[in-house]
Amino acid sequence: MFAYIVRRLLWAVVLLVVLSMVTFSIFYLVPLLGGATPETLAARYVGRAATPETVHLTAEKLGLLDPVPVQYWNWLKGVFVGASYDYGAGVEQCPAPCLGYSFVTKQPVWPELLDRAPVTISLALGASIIWLVAGLSVGVISALRRGTIFDRGAMGIALAGVSLPIFFTGLIALAFFSYKLRITAPGGTFVPFSENPARWAYSLLLPWITLAFLFSAQYARLTRAGMLETMTEDYIRTARAKGLPERRVILKHALRGALTPVLTIFGLDVGLLLGGAVLTEKTFSLNGLGKYGYDAIVNQDLPKILGVTLVAGFFVIMTNLFVDLLYGVIDPRVRLE
Amino acid sequence: MTTSALRDLVTRHPGQADQEPFLEVVDLRVHFPTDDGLVKSVDGLSFALDRGRTLGIVGESGSGKSVTSLAIMGLHTRPASEQTRPGAQLSGEIYLEGEDLLAKSPEYVRSLRGKRMAMIFQDPLSAMNPYYTVGHQIIEAYRIHNPVNKKVARKHAVDMLGRVGIPEPSRRVDAYPHQFSGGMRQRAMIAMALSCDPDLLIADEPTTALDVTVQAQILDLIRDLQSEFNSAVVLITHDLGVVAELADDVLVMYAGRAMEYGSADQLFNRPVHPYTWGLLGSMPRFDRPRSERLLAIKGAPPSLINVPSGCPFHPRCSYAARNNGRSEEVLPELAPVETGHTVACHLTQIEREQIWEHEIAPKL
Numbered sequence: 001m002f003a004y005i006v007r008r009l010l011w012a013v014v015l016l017v018v019l020s021m022v023t024f025s026i027f028y029l030v031p032l033l034g035g036a037t038p039e040t041l042a043a044r045y046v047g048r049a050a051t052p053e054t055v056h057l058t059a060e061k062l063g064l065l066d067p068v069p070v071q072y073w074n075w076l077k078g079v080f081v082g083a084s085y086d087y088g089a090g091v092e093q094c095p096a097p098c099l100g101y102s103f104v105t106k107q108p109v110w111p112e113l114l115d116r117a118p119v120t121i122s123l124a125l126g127a128s129i130i131w132l133v134a135g136l137s138v139g140v141i142s143a144l145r146r147g148t149i150f151d152r153g154a155m156g157i158a159l160a161g162v163s164l165p166i167f168f169t170g171l172i173a174l175a176f177f178s179y180k181l182r183i184t185a186p187g188g189t190f191v192p193f194s195e196n197p198a199r200w201a202y203s204l205l206l207p208w209i210t211l212a213f214l215f216s217a218q219y220a221r222l223t224r225a226g227m228l229e230t231m232t233e234d235y236i237r238t239a240r241a242k243g244l245p246e247r248r249v250i251l252k253h254a255l256r257g258a259l260t261p262v263l264t265i266f267g268l269d270v271g272l273l274l275g276g277a278v279l280t281e282k283t284f285s286l287n288g289l290g291k292y293g294y295d296a297i298v299n300q301d302l303p304k305i306l307g308v309t310l311v312a313g314f315f316v317i318m319t320n321l322f323v324d325l326l327y328g329v330i331d332p333r334v335r336l337e
Numbered sequence: 338m339t340t341s342a343l344r345d346l347v348t349r350h351p352g353q354a355d356q357e358p359f360l361e362v363v364d365l366r367v368h369f370p371t372d373d374g375l376v377k378s379v380d381g382l383s384f385a386l387d388r389g390r391t392l393g394i395v396g397e398s399g400s401g402k403s404v405t406s407l408a409i410m411g412l413h414t415r416p417a418s419e420q421t422r423p424g425a426q427l428s429g430e431i432y433l434e435g436e437d438l439l440a441k442s443p444e445y446v447r448s449l450r451g452k453r454m455a456m457i458f459q460d461p462l463s464a465m466n467p468y469y470t471v472g473h474q475i476i477e478a479y480r481i482h483n484p485v486n487k488k489v490a491r492k493h494a495v496d497m498l499g500r501v502g503i504p505e506p507s508r509r510v511d512a513y514p515h516q517f518s519g520g521m522r523q524r525a526m527i528a529m530a531l532s533c534d535p536d537l538l539i540a541d542e543p544t545t546a547l548d549v550t551v552q553a554q555i556l557d558l559i560r561d562l563q564s565e566f567n568s569a570v571v572l573i574t575h576d577l578g579v580v581a582e583l584a585d586d587v588l589v590m591y592a593g594r595a596m597e598y599g600s601a602d603q604l605f606n607r608p609v610h611p612y613t614w615g616l617l618g619s620m621p622r623f624d625r626p627r628s629e630r631l632l633a634i635k636g637a638p639p640s641l642i643n644v645p646s647g648c649p650f651h652p653r654c655s656y657a658a659r660n661n662g663r664s665e666e667v668l669p670e671l672a673p674v675e676t677g678h679t680v681a682c683h684l685t686q687i688e689r690e691q692i693w694e695h696e697i698a699p700k701l
Contacts, residue, residue, distance in 0.1 A: 234463040240412055241458075242478040242529070243451030256468045332513045333467055 004336045005321070012317045019313045020306055021072065027302050028068045038064040044300050045103045061087050062103055075100055075306070099310070100303030109307040112292065117311070119190050120288035123211065123280065124273035126204055131212035132266060135219025140255060142220065143227035154220060161217030170210045170283035177206055188285035207284045211277060215269060219262060226258030233257065259330055267323030274319070275312020357435050358385035359569050360409070360537055365429035367404050367413065367593075374642040378404040380593040382429075383671070386586070388536065391563065391570040393584030393601070395577060395616065397638045401593035402573045406539045409571070410456055411438060411446035433537065452482040455535035459542040461522035465514040471498070471525045472510030479532045497528040501558060520551035524558065531562060538563070539571045544579060556582050577620050581605060589613050592639050592649035595671060599678035609680045609689050611654045614697045632700060648683060656684060656692060 031041060039052070042059035050058075063071050077083065078098035085092045087106045094101065099109040138158070142151040177184045184206040191199040230236065231254050239253045240246075276290025289308055296304030327334045367379040379401040386392045394402045404425075407413055413425035431438045433453065438446055458464035466474060475494040476487065483490070491510065498506035501524040514522055523543065530538060540559060544552040560583060563570050572583055580587055580601065587604040589597040589612060597610040608614055618632030636653040639645050651657040651664035660683045669681040674689075684692070 234458060234460065235466040237412060238456075238458060238464045238526075238529075239466065240447075241410055241450055241456045243447055243449070243481055244477070245447065245481075253466055253468075256466075331468060332470075333515050 001336060005325075008321050008324075012314070012321070015317055016310055016313055017076070020076070020310060023306055023309045024068070024072050024075070024302075027300075027305065028071075032068075075303075099307040102301050102304050104299045104301045109303045112304075113289070113307050113311055116287060116289050116292045118192055119286050120274060120276055120281070120290060122190075122193060122200065122204055123207055123277055123286065123288060124270060126201075126208040127211035127215070127277075128266070128270045128273070130208055131214075131216035131219055132262075134212060135216040136223050136255075136262070138216070138220040139223025139258075140227055140250065142224045143231065144250065146228065151224075155224070158217035158220045161213050162221075164214075166210060166214055166279045167283050169213060170207070170280065173206055173210050174284070187283070190286055207280055207286065210283075211273075211280050218265070222262050222265060223258055226261055227254055230254045230257035256330065260327065263323055263326060263330065267319045268316070271316035271319035272312070274315035276308060356387075358432075359388045359434060360386040360571075361430075361432040362405070362409070363430040363432070365405065365408060365431060366427065367401070367408050368426040370426065371642075376641045377644060378425075378593050378641055379408065380644070382590070382593070382595055384586075384588050384595065384598060386537075386569045386571065388569050389563070389567045390585045391572055391583050393572045393574065393580035393587045394590060395574060395580055395587060396590035397575060399638050399641065400590040401641075402575075402590055403541050404593075405590075406456065406541050406571060406573055409438070409537075409539065410450055410454060411443065412450075448482075451478055451535070452533045453535055454537040454539065455530035455533070457523075457526055457530050457538065457540040457543045460546045461519065461526040462514065462546070464526060465522060465529075467514055470511050470513055471517065471529075472512075475510075475525070475529045475532050478529050482533045493532065494528075497532050498525065501525070501528045501531075501562075502554075503528070519547050520554065523547060523551075523555055527555070527558060527562070531566065534566055535568060537569050537571070539573070541573045542575070543572070545574070545576070552579070559583065577616060589616065592644050593641060594649060595679075595681060596650065597678075597680045597682075598671065603675070603678045607675075607678075607693075608697075609674050609678070609684075609693070610682050611656055611684070611692075612650050614693075614701075615653075617701055618697070648681070656688070659684065659688060 028041075038059040039055050041064050042055050042062060043050070045062065046055055046058050059065055063074060066074070074083070078094065078096070078100060080096055082096040083094050083098045083100075085094060085101045087101065092101065092108070094108050094110075097110055099113070101108050102112075138154050142154045145151050173184075174187055178186045185203045189203045191203045193200040227250075231250075233254075236249060236254055239249045244253075274289075276288060276293050278290035278294050280286070281288045281290040282294065289311060292304065293308035293312075295301075296308060324336065328336050362385070363383050365379055365382045366377070369376040369378060378399075382401070382405060384392065394405065396402050404413075408425075408427055409431055413427060427439055429439065433449070438449075465471070469477075472491065472494045475497060476490040479485070479493050480487075480490045485493075495506045495510050498510055503509050503521055503524055509517075509521075514525070517525060523546075527543075538559075543559065544555050547555060556579060559570065559572075562568075570583075572580065574580060584601050587597075587599065587601050588595055589604070589610065591612050596612045597604065597608065604613065605617070608617060612634070615632070615634035619634060621631060634653055639649060639652070645652050645665075647663070647665040647667050648654070648657070648669050654664065657664040663683050667683070669683050671679045671681045673679050674686065682689070
């Protein structure tokens with residue numbers, strides 16, 4: 001078990017290095033194949049009226065004159081041992097883990113990521129708990145009352161939930177609950193948990209529910225399908241033959257078997273969301289990793305893009321490891337090797 | 338036919354004739370409505386069983402054996418209740434010590450399940466929950482009917498595992514079903530079924546999934562436990578060898594109906610129904626040369642939606658032509674041939690005796 005975790009963590013490091021290489025390559029290779037020079041790349045980061053000399057100087061400072069592998073090596077070295085940067089306002093020390101300086105704002109990326117992460121983590125974890133509870137309960141009840149009004153209604157709402165984009169439901173929810181009824185916080189508010197847990201929950205309540213609505217639909221459908229399948233298992237009949245009350249048969253014997261696929265998707269979803277819930281953060285004006293990554297892409301700011309990509313990759317890898325460990329807890333037949 | 342007349346036909350054993358049988362099934366019908374039509378899985382079945390005795394129910398796949406046992410256990414979903422699939426329509430009477438289970442509430446029948454009547458299933462791998470330890474599942478079965486704490490229940494589970502012959506029960510109690518071998522799993526299943534000392538044990542193909550040596554052990558175990566607990570056993574199987582081994586009485590089912598019903602001695606030595614002859618003829622024998630071909634029953638079991646008119650067996654019966662089409666039109670009722678031996682067949686006593694003597698007996 002311990003060896004398994006260590007091995008998985010070592011693989012995680014390898015994966016993250018590969019991920020950064022791929023990101024780096026995509027960022028440079030596409031423009032370079034299209035005939036871009038270091039100067040045309042650097043032109044993105046200076047004013048429109050800049051002289052060729054300024055552009056060349058910027059290219060040099062950003063390290064764009066070096067061959068791409070050298071640039072990558074310098075960046076990678078910075079992650080492990082730190083680096084120093086000079087963008088014209090004197091040499092800046094950037095201690096490890098140094099994910100570089102923004103090409104645009106000239107600010108180091110790592111502290112900014114640390115600053116944004118709590119928003120996204122709060123958003124993702126809160127919403128995921130809500131959608132897991134809601135999705136599982138609705139799914140179980142739907143499966144047991146298959147064909148009834150509850151089932152049809154719930155599955156109809158679920159279909160709507162899956163289909164409606166968050167910038168639609170989110171804006172309607174904001175308009176109605178925050179601005180008309182004034183029972184939830186308006187967009188753009190975020191209070192850190194450490195500051196005031198009650199205000200924290202209040203500030204995130206609407207984004208949580210809106211995001212959970214989108215996801216719980218999928219979970220309800222998945223749980224329902226899983227329950228319908230496990231309810232036909234022989235061991236369910238055995239449980240009934242023992243004289244167990246129906247509630248116990250369902251919650252103890254049937255639900256357990258239906259959990260595995262739900263857990264798989266849950267790991268993927270939470271991992272992805274932790275890397276930034278772009279649309280939700282945009283809709284509710286939350287300064288999380290998603291919005292950070294979105295801005296980075298719009299500004300073609302490589303160090304920021306790399307930073308967000310790595311954090312997102314890290315979360316996906318970690319939640320998957322966590323889910324794999326949970327498989328072993330849920331299903332005794334699973335052996336981790 | 339009236340219910341009382343049907344009850345009169347039900348076998349009574351000498352000396353117990355005036356006593357109420359422990360389990361009595363009268364004119365049981367289990368029908369399943371489907372999109373293709375009404376599936377008549379069991380259609381007018383009656384039998385009786387006393388404590389300490391074993392009834393073997395035999396028949397091909399789809400003859401209604403398992404459906405009957407699930408009906409006794411109350412495990413069919415009724416149309417009115419919450420359901421995950423369309424329910425069964427049940428009618429008739431199932432008396433357990435004089436109480437009609439079909440007339441009782443599902444909740445009451447549930448309280449009897451596992452305690453008064455228990456069931457052993459065919460495939461112990463799929464019949465045990467893979468997510469919980471064997472001990473946990475036995476403890477659960479015990480505690481639902483006995484108000485004891487976990488420690489006492491666990492001790493009981495270890496006891497039961499030991500009694501069904503599982504070595505090192507105090508260690509194996511914490512193992513998961515997949516860590517048991519097939520035979521051990523079936524033993525654990527039996528331990529679970531017997532954990533509350535049920536008076537009625539229904540074994541649905543208990544040895545089908547097991548290899549032959551383990552089969553014999555499991556049958557011995559069921560016999561020993563039966564004499565120890567003095568329980569009534571319903572043994573469902575398509576294996577006449579298993580029936581010969583264990584059963585006191587035998588009920589031969591075809592298309593949801595009883596074809597022949599009598600003691601094991603009567604059924605094996607003086608069978609009267611052409612279907613029973615077919616079953617006996619298709620049984621492999623070690624005391625015959627291997628070159629001899631088995632006498633298979635021609636054709637396949639009928640669809641339970643469109644059951645053949647008249648005698649359901651007539652399309653496959655070699656003697657159906659003998660009675661001028663009556664087999665195709667009239668459904669034969671169960672009628673006594675000797676004490677405790679009934680048959681549903683249009684052949685006359687004389688015809689039967691002739692066919693048996695000249696055609697069947699020499700080949701068996």
